[in-house]
Amino acid sequence: MGTLTIGDVAEQAGVNIETLRYYERRGIVPPPRTNANYRLYPGDTVQLVRFVKRAQDLGFYAKRDQGTPGVPGRQQRHVRGRSPAGPGEDCRH
Secondary structure, eight states: OOEEEHHHHHHHHTOOHHHHHHHHHHTSSOOOBOTTOOBEEETTHHHHHHHHHHHHHTTOEEOGGGOOTTOTTSOOOOEEOSOSSOTTOOOOO
16 A cells, blocks of 8 residues: 555545644554654555544544544544434433
8 A cells, every 4th residue: 555645634534634634633544754753654554544434423532542443453442422312312310
């Protein structure tokens, strides 16, 4: 797959460059840097960004300190989302 620039990842994942910078600050996407301080991402970053964006679109979010769900080699992240209760149901105990 090779390496991709931040613009390549953003375009292929369908997100804005600022979204990638935000994910980097949150620790969701690793901040790979060259000696010249350019971001060069591994090719699988596109899949990761699509996954995270889709999860956000569905109402999930990831806490910074616990990793990314389902991504081998990365710390696991606690993911919270919408209540499994149906409309009008209260899932609090």
